[in-house]
Amino acid sequence: MANEDQLSLFDLAGGDAPKPQPEVDRVSDSLEEDRHLIPTSAKIPIPPGTYGSINELAEHCRQCHRCGLGATRTNAVVGRGNRKASVVIVGEGPGQHEDERGLPFVGRSGELLEKILASVKLSTEEDVYICNTVNCRPPDNRTPTPDEIAACKPYLLEQIRLIDPKIILMTGATAVKAITGDKRGITKIRGTWMQWEGRWCMPIFHPAYLLRNPSKEPGKPKWLMWQDIQTVRQKLDELKLTNG
């Protein structure tokens, strides 16, 4: 999409009429100008500290066309959950249900994730914040491309900065690669703690993978996931981050 076309997203009134403004808090004039520029191209950086709240960021994502996924989405899907959570869970990208509802992890994968969290007394609404590497649905649920992930990464980093979790759970290899750059397969690194930006990070299986591999036998993915979530629970207790 041409730069001019994308800028016209903000010129909804036309003529001399006052332009409608995004419903966001004003921080500074220069930041206000940046807000009008950010969605137009992935070449325009979004520096850390650009957004004062998740609401501001979400408002921007709804108008974003930094990558081609903006052209085919129904809704941009920004994170949900407790915005002061100690745990952030990062998925890959929105699927059909998420795209339709504008919320992450609300389909079958989301239901399974809720059960996994509930098994260690964690709730998606109270104890975690859930988001994705890309905020718009890749067509046919394909894996987002490196360019799409790079275009959306500032939004992911800003969400992490604003939530400021102690623990990040990365579901699947795409999330691990997007955040840490680690390209190893998920089966090799799941369940292991790594440090990134001063936070405890653990790769875990994506719930969608568990839906395709439903066996609970010891050593199978679902069994391993239950081991991993208990390790997370232990870390939370060790760090005294929840009451459990």
Ligand code: SF4
């Ligand atoms: S996926 Fe991210 S970068 Fe791409 S259009 Fe959607 S919000 Fe913008």
